[in-house]
Amino acid sequence: MTGIDMLWLPILLSSVLVFLVSSVIHMMLPWHKGDYRKIPNEDKVMDALRPFAIPPGDYMVPRPSSMKDMSSPEFTEKMKKGPVMIVTVVPNGPASMGKNLALWFLYSVVIGFLAAYVAGRAVAPGEPYLHVFRYVGTTAFIAYAVALWQTSIWYHRSWITTLKVTIDGLIYALVTAGVFGWLWPKQ
DSSP: OOOGGGOHHHHHHHHHHHHHHHHHHHHTSGGGTTSSOOOTTHHHHHHHHGGGOOOSEEEEESOOSSHHHHTSHHHHHHHHHSOOEEEEEOOSSSOOHHHHHHHHHHHHHHHHHHHHHHHHHHOOTTOOHHHHHHHHHHHHHHHHTGGGHHHHHHHOOOHHHHHHHHHHHHHHHHHHHHHHHHHOOOO
């Protein structure tokens, strides 16, 4: 067993490297350019929705008021007529990346911590690189990628986007596992 107190350096360094790799993937490569399509007649749609002043949050349209309502002829007709949407409304104004980047880094630290916890329970100090790599990599992959699959299953996110995010998650997991394997306590 390896204590978390011995693993802060790999937790933090892997978080920094994942942050840098994700910045390259999202800002320098065209990999995610087409993840979100432009809605047809964007200006008209925005003009039509603006008077409703929809507060930030997640919405489903149409949304049944109960399980019983889901099978009503009225709700069934709404679903047929459409549009059927799951929408996230964000606050108005310029995009502020600072908060999102800080949260992303914190998220990476949490994943590093969880991977350290799992590997620390299973791998003793001085164990071989690949033994550490396997535990940390699997845990990090589950956190960075597998956890997102439910978005396509339940909320109809494009499976292509989910596949791209899964590949991103695999890269982040490999970086995390590599750092832990390299910096794992020797004894």
